[in-house]
Amino acid sequence: MVRERVFIVEQHVPILLEWDGLDQMSQHLLAVNSMGEAIGCARLLEDGSIGRMAVLKEWRGKGVGSAILKSAIAINQQQDKRNIMLSAQMHAVHFYEKFGFVKCSPPYLDANIWHVDMRLETKIA
Numbered sequence: 001m002v003r004e005r006v007f008i009v010e011q012h013v014p015i016l017l018e019w020d021g022l023d024q025m026s027q028h029l030l031a032v033n034s035m036g037e038a039i040g041c042a043r044l045l046e047d048g049s050i051g052r053m054a055v056l057k058e059w060r061g062k063g064v065g066s067a068i069l070k071s072a073i074a075i076n077q078q079q080d081k082r083n084i085m086l087s088a089q090m091h092a093v094h095f096y097e098k099f100g101f102v103k104c105s106p107p108y109l110d111a112n113i114w115h116v117d118m119r120l121e122t123k124i125a
Helices: 004-008 065-080 090-097
Strands: 027-032 038-044 049-055 083-089 108-110 114-121
Touching: 004 027, 004 038, 004 049, 027 065, 038 065, 049 065, 083 090, 090 114
Parallel strands: 049 083
Antiparallel strands: 027 038, 038 049, 083 114, 108 114
């Protein structure tokens, strides 16, 4: 529901691009409010990539995205993933930079939205 509201309804991502067939082989993170309602999400691919990170509009700026991203990074580190990748929408680059991600590609269009690839090199304990 979160991805549908954010990506398909709000950002006009075509349905076929959003539901790309990778969900079944991914780990999913879900943020819920005190009523148990979904308010944010992300998915982790087997290669250490973080994707489909979304927070409902009314919950943005309240720490939900930060909590999801911290959890995604921690899970990847527990699974000995040294390089964590993501494709960031350009408006979100600064958010990811606060967590140590660095741009590693030129900007490109994906689903008619400008993105850039970002990477976080983690230290395995």
